[in-house]
Amino acid sequence: MALLETIGLTAFYGDFQALYGVDIALDAGETIAIIGANGAGKTTLMRSIAGALANEAGMIRFEGKSIGNLPAPLIVERGIAMVPEGRKLFPSLSVEENLLMGAYRRKGKGEWTLDTVYELFPVLRERRRQASTSLSGGQQQMVAIGRALMSNPRLLLCDEISLGLAPVVIRDIYAAFPKIRQGGASVVVVEQDIGQALKVASRVYCLMEGRVTLTGTPQELSRDAIRDAYFGAAA
Amino acid sequence: MIWLDTIVQGVLLGGLYALFAAGLSLVFGIMRLVNLAHGDLIVLAAFLILVLVTALGLNPFLAALVALPIMFVVGWLLQFFVFNRTLGDDILPPLLVTFGLSIVIQNGLLETFSADSRRIGTGALANQSVSLGGVHVGLMPLLTFLSAIAVIVALNQLFYRTALGRAFRATSDDAVTAGLMGVEPKRLFATATGIAMIVVTIAALYLGTRANFDPSIGPARLIYAFEAVIIGGLGSFWGTLFGGMIIGVAQTFGAAFNPAWQILAGHIAFLLVLLVRPRGLFPRAVD
Numbered sequence: 179m180a181l182l183e184t185i186g187l188t189a190f191y192g193d194f195q196a197l198y199g200v201d202i203a204l205d206a207g208e209t210i211a212i213i214g215a216n217g218a219g220k221t222t223l224m225r226s227i228a229g230a231l232a233n234e235a236g237m238i239r240f241e242g243k244s245i246g247n248l249p250a251p252l253i254v255e256r257g258i259a260m261v262p263e264g265r266k267l268f269p270s271l272s273v274e275e276n277l278l279m280g281a282y283r284r285k286g287k288g289e290w291t292l293d294t295v296y297e298l299f300p301v302l303r304e305r306r307r308q309a310s311t312s313l314s315g316g317q318q319q320m321v322a323i324g325r326a327l328m329s330n331p332r333l334l335l336c337d338e339i340s341l342g343l344a345p346v347v348i349r350d351i352y353a354a355f356p357k358i359r360q361g362g363a364s365v366v367v368v369e370q371d372i373g374q375a376l377k378v379a380s381r382v383y384c385l386m387e388g389r390v391t392l393t394g395t396p397q398e399l400s401r402d403a404i405r406d407a408y409f410g411a412a413a
Numbered sequence: 414m415i416w417l418d419t420i421v422q423g424v425l426l427g428g429l430y431a432l433f434a435a436g437l438s439l440v441f442g443i444m445r446l447v448n449l450a451h452g453d454l455i456v457l458a459a460f461l462i463l464v465l466v467t468a469l470g471l472n473p474f475l476a477a478l479v480a481l482p483i484m485f486v487v488g489w490l491l492q493f494f495v496f497n498r499t500l501g502d503d504i505l506p507p508l509l510v511t512f513g514l515s516i517v518i519q520n521g522l523l524e525t526f527s528a529d530s531r532r533i534g535t536g537a538l539a540n541q542s543v544s545l546g547g548v549h550v551g552l553m554p555l556l557t558f559l560s561a562i563a564v565i566v567a568l569n570q571l572f573y574r575t576a577l578g579r580a581f582r583a584t585s586d587d588a589v590t591a592g593l594m595g596v597e598p599k600r601l602f603a604t605a606t607g608i609a610m611i612v613v614t615i616a617a618l619y620l621g622t623r624a625n626f627d628p629s630i631g632p633a634r635l636i637y638a639f640e641a642v643i644i645g646g647l648g649s650f651w652g653t654l655f656g657g658m659i660i661g662v663a664q665t666f667g668a669a670f671n672p673a674w675q676i677l678a679g680h681i682a683f684l685l686v687l688l689v690r691p692r693g694l695f696p697r698a699v700d
Contacts (some may be wrong), residue, residue, distance in 0.1 A: 230594060254595040266590040268583040279583050282576070283595030329595070 195220040209365040212380035218385040228260040229253035259331035265322040267310040274306040280328030288330030289361040295324040316347035427661030428558030430655040432616035434641035436609035442648040449511040452635030453518040458617035486572040488610030493603040522628035532620035557619040640683040646693030
């Protein structure tokens, strides 16, 4: 049974339709990547899964249960955590307080605690008392990922975590992914950086204008096929 | 010595104004809600304490203790079922709704208790005083001031040392992202207003025991509270206490000069501070 499935997922902002029947599936332990150009619907897909956008109940299933209509706080409780696009740290809170916010709904023990997050990103331990706004972009992204992990998710949604960061910083952040998977979380990464997405994921979905235009393993997909799915058929 | 005495009495009076203001500051800081019924809720709580004192024969302090959980529930329900519906990008709905609530409370109290002015008796306590370095201060004003400090310390601890306070600050920053962490903003806001009503009840105890009150005096208390919050700087609890003290001292000096000047002197002090430091003396956030 798939850990996460979307079945004919549609999503709207008012009258504007952003997703037209998206089907994706993810097995436990897997990492998948969603790629696509700006406005393809990647972030809408993430927001729908995380409960920030309401959908029909049956359109999203997690561990076999319909969750499409649940609000964000109940989705977190079920074990889905999101690293939002643009990091969205809380500026009035210190680094450590930001991390602790991730554990707001947490019940019981799990792999991720302040200590294990600081082991994953040692630089955060030195800066735990600082305001989150005083950190560099890469460090802020580490806080955002650590904050999501603090809920001990079974599914981690990462929305554009490489956006605006230097390649060397992106490499450092993705270096944490094997440990995150060892911690028991399956991962969905949304990326505009196709090279990075192909490296980290076992399967890739390409979105264009709210529809899945291509799917497969990184080995199966040719550069040309991805380009066509990304920008539309060869112009 | 009259100078020192005037300052001390003003500072103690400032404690009362800080109690009026702390709940307002809390609610505004978390959800940017300006509650125009805040003063009337203080008066409502004072009548609740009065009823508990007269009907059950309770000591006023015990009556206030009984009123605390009642007012918490009133605040929780009010926020959850009424104020939450008004929150959004537009600042007008919460102003209109709380303004309406202010009128409803005033008239409801008028219907129930008439326009007679009342007072919560504290027996012998009302006339007792202690000597502080040559200045005699009333025991009740001193208790008021100490309670204000205790409330400010407690609110600061709550805000900066507990998971609830962390959630308050995070939600104030960004309610949508706080939702992704599992915070339910509507319930959190209800809890915040409930806590504000606890502070309101403490303020009501000292309002009702200090002087006469009647259903119409809420709006003036709201003005003092507003002035204290704004002088102190939005979002700073210690600033609110300091703001209350400035208004208190200005009022007692005004009154010492000429009793007709008491209220006006407080307002003038407020305007002067606003002129020199438009963002207040200790602003917390830049927004």
